[in-house]
Amino acid sequence: MKKTAGFALVLVLGAGLFFATRAPSSEKRRPGPRSEEPEARLETASAAVPSRTPARARAPRPGANANGGAVFRAKWGGARDELGRERPNEGNPMGPMSFAADSQGRVTVLDGVNSRLVRRAADGSVEGTTRLDVGHPEDLAVGRDGSSAVLDRFSDKAVAVYDESGHLRGKLPIAGEGIDDIGSVTGVFVDGRDVYVEREHGPLVKIGTTDGAPAEPRSEIPGRPSRDGQSFLKAGIIEPAAGRTYVTSTNRETKEHRFTRELRTEGPVRTLQLLDTDLAGVIYFAAEVTASESSEKIELYCLDPATGAPVGRATLPVNTMPEESFRDLVVLDQGGVIQALRTEKGVSYSRYDCE
Amino acid sequence: MTVSEGKLVAFALLALLTACAATDAPPEESATVGGGAGAPPEELTPDPPPASGGGWGGGAGATSVGGSAGSAGTTGATCGDGVCDAVSESCATCAADCACGSGGAGGSASGGAGGTGAGGTGAATATGGSAGASSPGDLAMIRAESGVGFSYWWGHGRFLVEGPSASNKGSCSGSCPDCTHTGSYGGDCSGYVAKIWQVPSSNSDLTKDSHPYTTASFNEDTTQWSTIAQGSMKAGDAMVYRSGGAGHIFLYHHGDPWGSMYAYECKGCSAGCTKGLRTASSAYHAIRKTGY
Numbered sequence: 209m210k211k212t213a214g215f216a217l218v219l220v221l222g223a224g225l226f227f228a229t230r231a232p233s234s235e236k237r238r239p240g241p242r243s244e245e246p247e248a249r250l251e252t253a254s255a256a257v258p259s260r261t262p263a264r265a266r267a268p269r270p271g272a273n274a275n276g277g278a279v280f281r282a283k284w285g286g287a288r289d290e291l292g293r294e295r296p297n298e299g300n301p302m303g304p305m306s307f308a309a310d311s312q313g314r315v316t317v318l319d320g321v322n323s324r325l326v327r328r329a330a331d332g333s334v335e336g337t338t339r340l341d342v343g344h345p346e347d348l349a350v351g352r353d354g355s356s357a358v359l360d361r362f363s364d365k366a367v368a369v370y371d372e373s374g375h376l377r378g379k380l381p382i383a384g385e386g387i388d389d390i391g392s393v394t395g396v397f398v399d400g401r402d403v404y405v406e407r408e409h410g411p412l413v414k415i416g417t418t419d420g421a422p423a424e425p426r427s428e429i430p431g432r433p434s435r436d437g438q439s440f441l442k443a444g445i446i447e448p449a450a451g452r453t454y455v456t457s458t459n460r461e462t463k464e465h466r467f468t469r470e471l472r473t474e475g476p477v478r479t480l481q482l483l484d485t486d487l488a489g490v491i492y493f494a495a496e497v498t499a500s501e502s503s504e505k506i507e508l509y510c511l512d513p514a515t516g517a518p519v520g521r522a523t524l525p526v527n528t529m530p531e532e533s534f535r536d537l538v539v540l541d542q543g544g545v546i547q548a549l550r551t552e553k554g555v556s557y558s559r560y561d562c563e
Numbered sequence: 564m565t566v567s568e569g570k571l572v573a574f575a576l577l578a579l580l581t582a583c584a585a586t587d588a589p590p591e592e593s594a595t596v597g598g599g600a601g602a603p604p605e606e607l608t609p610d611p612p613p614a615s616g617g618g619w620g621g622g623a624g625a626t627s628v629g630g631s632a633g634s635a636g637t638t639g640a641t642c643g644d645g646v647c648d649a650v651s652e653s654c655a656t657c658a659a660d661c662a663c664g665s666g667g668a669g670g671s672a673s674g675g676a677g678g679t680g681a682g683g684t685g686a687a688t689a690t691g692g693s694a695g696a697s698s699p700g701d702l703a704m705i706r707a708e709s710g711v712g713f714s715y716w717w718g719h720g721r722f723l724v725e726g727p728s729a730s731n732k733g734s735c736s737g738s739c740p741d742c743t744h745t746g747s748y749g750g751d752c753s754g755y756v757a758k759i760w761q762v763p764s765s766n767s768d769l770t771k772d773s774h775p776y777t778t779a780s781f782n783e784d785t786t787q788w789s790t791i792a793q794g795s796m797k798a799g800d801a802m803v804y805r806s807g808g809a810g811h812i813f814l815y816h817h818g819d820p821w822g823s824m825y826a827y828e829c830k831g832c833s834a835g836c837t838k839g840l841r842t843a844s845s846a847y848h849a850i851r852k853t854g855y
Binding site for chain 1: 715717718738739740751752753754777778793794804806807808809810811813819820821822823825828829830831832833834835837838839840841842843844845846847
């Protein structure tokens, strides 16, 4: 009896010791914001996507603003450091409808009321303006070569492409193969040298290049290209009242579906506001949510590029002014977002990071 | 080995197996963020990618025009198969599957988040589905289509049933009300909605210039229209805001997967009267014409 009991005890203790020493490796499998180790599961889930440091684990960058810190502000008006707003009696109110950030941290604002682009340096100072050649500008995208693409669905019915110095390179017609209804366009995007317009927040149709030449033929991609070149992304609302939304990723190289991630917000979803990535591929997804009967908020989520698992989040204020907008949130290359928030006095551009 | 010795060894083996199971268990999904209301986010099974579903206008598809109920987890990329595949189809490219009519695109979408698990919700829960093609709202949308392409004409409302031509659409320049209009057709936002809604009832001739109400009128409930919940909007409803002497109104048709709205509106001088996807902040509220 004693001999057998001793054997059993040794077996139990041995097993405990064996698994105690294995514990660290099992921790590696746990998905989540662990910056010190790549995630084994992440690698096995999709070998094509390199492991990255999740957004939540990032150390604060030197000089980064606290969440909500203003990068710059502008009063309403037509001066060089102001931005235009128009509230007609019996017409659609308009302000700066879109903006974009480039790899140097500069922010270009589509100041449609004043028919211009206004470029702000990383420190917020006005660096220059570009006079626009379209009648009703609505959305803006910038390319890595410094070019700008400006969407005009209803007046010129084209995307105007400008070089970095503000010279018009050409106008790309929107209507054509893939776009029967110009009103279905929900944004303009630049990927490499290619200029795309998005149809109903779904597929993107290539309409030309940043040198101003129309595309022939006009090819399609299934969603928004991630900045790391790995994925195409798409999102949608499943059930507004229940706060059910989704993000889908497709492997850019193989065209294979990578994941579909359901995200539940903390209240009914009104609209989706953002789907983009930073240069490392971290996905930024934001939804406008009804927090209570009289209050709204924007829930921003940072998602792992390989699995879509949330790795951080932040809460942002909602634009409540009546001015129509195409793009109130923009992701920075190095991570984090800038939000345009309109008030009766003007508009502020503030920085937020997932936590 | 006695019975109690055997139990001891069995216990040891059980402990060993339990330890094995614990360490080899699949990793937990990260549930600390993103899982609102305590619900952890779930990764849905792969393939196929989701179709568009939901949004304000996503169609409570059962009664929408061409809006087939979302079939859970199925998508199809073949136009005419009754399934709207959001990757390659839309109401613009495949009206047979992705209804452009009232209650529209979302309603015909195949199952929300697609794949399995979250599929099939587009039809069941999204709002915006409407009655058949002959409903008052749908008929209003047909009238609204006639106005698309005409110029913005401040303080007016006059259109043609057949729609505009290059010679009669008119033009607008400047900043209204100090703007210049040329031509005999067009309208501003409230002139257009009054004409499409046929309010008052005498305002039924599309070709007769009239402007009976402003946004100040539409902003207040009357016996002719009243405020509704935005989540219950359907084709033919409108959204209006009025603040500080300015205002705008547009007609709602249906939503898209992001909750943006297909709107008919006379936007302003530079855009004219349009149909297209747009957003609207909470400064707007939804109204419905009585009887719609």
